[in-house]
Amino acid sequence: MTGTGTGTRRAVVVGGGLAGVTAALQLAGAGVAVTLLESRPRLGGLAFSFQRGELTVDNGQHVYLRCCTAYRWFLERIGGTALAPVQDRLDVPVLDVGRARPRLGRLRRTALPVPLHLAASLAGYPHLSLAERASVGRAALALGRLDPADPALDGIDFATWLGRHGQSPRTIEALWDLVGVATLNATAPDTSMGLAAMVFKTGLLSDPGAADIGWARVPLGELHDTLARKALETAGVRVETAVRVRGLARDPEADGRGWRVETDGETLTADTVVLAVAQREAHALLPEGALADPDRLLDIGTAPILNIHVLYDRKVLRRPFFAALGSPVQWVFDRTEASGLAEGQYLALSQSAAQDEIDAPVAELRERYLPELERLLPPTRDARVRDFFVTRERTATFAPAPGVGRLRPGAATRAPGLYLAGAWTATGWPATMEGAVRSGFTAADAALRALGRPHEHPLKEAA
Template structure:
């Protein structure tokens, strides 16, 4: 007999992973996605001759589950990993600095980055090394760490405001989508231990070589359909209800409204949508999920009529710009150079008019890249993600639910669930795998046997 009927609600990375794993375990899978495509928040659109990603999704070599998913989708070649971690750090009017690592065992691999970083004084660099060793001794799963902010923990160790801005915040804001004062220390410890401190190669950066639509949504659709999944796009789940046989899911599609049966349901939507879907079910804590809130990311796009930099990516200090990426080739630009600026924790930019952003960011880019002063701007636009991540603040660990719920057969997935990771592509994929594992375990507990 088959493993049973699984309905996955939500076609982002968590839902895609859960669907693939359930298919491999012998389940019949239906995947429901309200959008006309898979991929969730990671997608692309066209603007003139550019293929534009909604956001710049940088990854690290330690994103093992995410990288494995890309291999399963046949697009492992769509990410290029640095041979060795290297980030140029720019600032207006001064020579570039650099964060890098050596081929030494951890944590000695960071010695050049911490002791040779010219953006800080000698005493600040020495303190950085002591702070890094202290962080390496932390347990990210310690509940006490989630009760304090990253900023508070750094102050308690004597880190100066400049050290926070020039190193800890430089990396932490991009990883956590939160300023250090507003970020959970538990999540910061996870980022810096797993991504930087525990293994030498973990921090090597992966840069996408394909538009996000070609990296996630399109290949996932092909692979899932080839594996036998029933993919329903433009299909909105309206609720999840218990029945004597399992579950019933009322849906709305272009062809009309109906209800789908299921033995298991994986809810892989953003947390506000999940709370609405489960309103009629006894899922403890769902009313608290609103406390996870949302944090924005804003992306600023500037297309110049000529090359203005040879850098593929750079972090920036003392400027409105946080991180800048050269996306010319990936976007298919036929002329000039197309730069994408990624602004995390971007509440201020979220409220700014596009013209106001242009007045701030175009001069900032020209100050960072002198060649841009002679370049003509072919296009300038802004993309906004108001709910790019959940708000990764102190106290949020208690709000993040496990995959299993009190309702047998009902499972949760999404980067906002209790993965132990921040809200990243890695966290999303891991959540999908955890959800599928829970479905398999529930089948085993019920004594259902699967035969080929």
């Protein structure tokens, strides 16, 4: 058994995703002795890699934006910034194959100040009519006046707001959902206006470079497992993977001020516990009275993401990625170099809000998506498919539905010394890597304040 002692403060972090790793690093940095417990055999949560023969496969394509200051801190803290660079300037190729002939457009910015940085791109965006482009500008100005934290916005859906501001179904499809589905994992009718306002106001209207896109040029496991584990161990964190937590209770030997964490192999005691697990797992572990209404956690829905992986015997795509319109295909990424593929090309299709297809058989998905890739990328018609497989994350994110804001708990619980972390907590952000890291900051910050440990918050705007 590990005791709390009188001098050294001890913490147990349950969960080794980005939220848990962040909380552990912050606690350890303030001199707390930290044990991190992860039920999987690796760190990284739902942003991980695995081996498929000689190929290293990410379970799904993950990107972040320049405005994701917390995740950028995380990359710097683990020594991974150079391995996941950001575009010099936002540039998204958008290929529409739903019209008479395929047409390529681009969403890109200039160095002009907000909102002029996107004006030229919008003016020349071929997938909208002149009137639709003008309506986008008016809606963007209205969106810029909103406060994403306004509780009233959480009660309405994004599609309703867009309709009130003159956005046609085509405009929603070719612009708002093009971005929103990828970042929120839901279409406009199923998205809280508060979360939509956060995404679009922060990403497109806060700073000219806010929406510049970054992504890992190496397998995610190299960042979120290998480098994260090294950073944790260097900070003095004891990392235990493949360990399942069975129970959490007050420590009777610590006058009710400490905690006991039961695993299959040992009992740990600590002054502070951070539950950095999914909402349903947190609900199962929470002691009675820790939240006023713990069943609210069960009301936070989940949304799936489907990833389709296709290996060709030759190069069929010259760009690092593109988005598609007029096709069930959403976003296509070139993962050849990151996967270690020596010959041919490896494309990953990221399909968000995939409720209708998440359980579809591989053969059915192959029959549906290979012809779509031929429509989008003519060179695939002469290429041989060397491999086709899918990865499914049925509970990839929390569902950003209207009303979800009132269900998301803060970091502190009613039980002293017990804190919650995870992208599903009240970060103000949707379920992104950014939100996960921010939740880790918030949980560690609350714990350290309660322990009387001086510390600095890494993000100036959140200090």
